[in-house]
Ligand SMILES: [Zn+2]
């Protein structure tokens with residue numbers, strides 16, 4: 001049965017160096033439910049180790065957690081990948097780590113904590129997650145699609161680390177499944193600001209790095225069930241699946 005879901009496909013955890021340590025799985029799930037979100041995607045910078053713990057923390061809480069990632073491409077463009085299985089997220093992670101060099105400087109960039117569903121620290125990720133991979137944008141999109149994921153251009157209305165900011169335009173041939181804007185532009189503003197991109201679907205996400213940000217942006221999707229193919233249909237407006245604009 002078709003139903004509308006409150007979605008935020010861009011939420012970080014304390015694994016991202018720039019996110020606060022309070023963004024651990026349990027706290028994040030609690031805040032997402034308080035904000036009435038139905039579906040979230042965990043998108044840490046170039047990493048994914050906290051995703052299984054967020055999924056565990058959400059069990060029985062009426063919240064669907066999709067495995068995701070915010071990849072930094074070689075052009076320094078942020079790209080979101082959203083999957084409906086941990087195996088597909090792991091496949092992309094393997095590729096990303098092969099193309100990500102460097103060691104994190106905690107004092108400079110922040111701690112990258114792996115925290116379980118009970119709030120216990122499981123370990124520290126020492127890779128330079130804030131860095132750029134050596135993978136060009138087109139190649140990352142191809143990998144995401146190969147692993148049955150959704151490729152979304154992150155915060156295109158921001159100057160830094162966005163496809164518009166870094167490349168200056170979006171080539172029609174780039175196979176994004178959707179374009180994300182921040183709440184500053186909003187879904188209503190996106191169509192007006194980017195009329196030349198109207199053939200893409202827009203979403204709005206919170207890009208939460210702090211608990212207080214969770215719930216500040218919501219995209220409502222009409223889906224029959226929660227899966228990548230259903231979300232892709234919604235982005236294409238097929239068979240009643242759609243993005244609700246409000
Ligand atoms: Zn970003």
Ligand SMILES: [Zn+2]
Pocket residue numbers: 010012070207
């Ligand atoms: Zn982000």
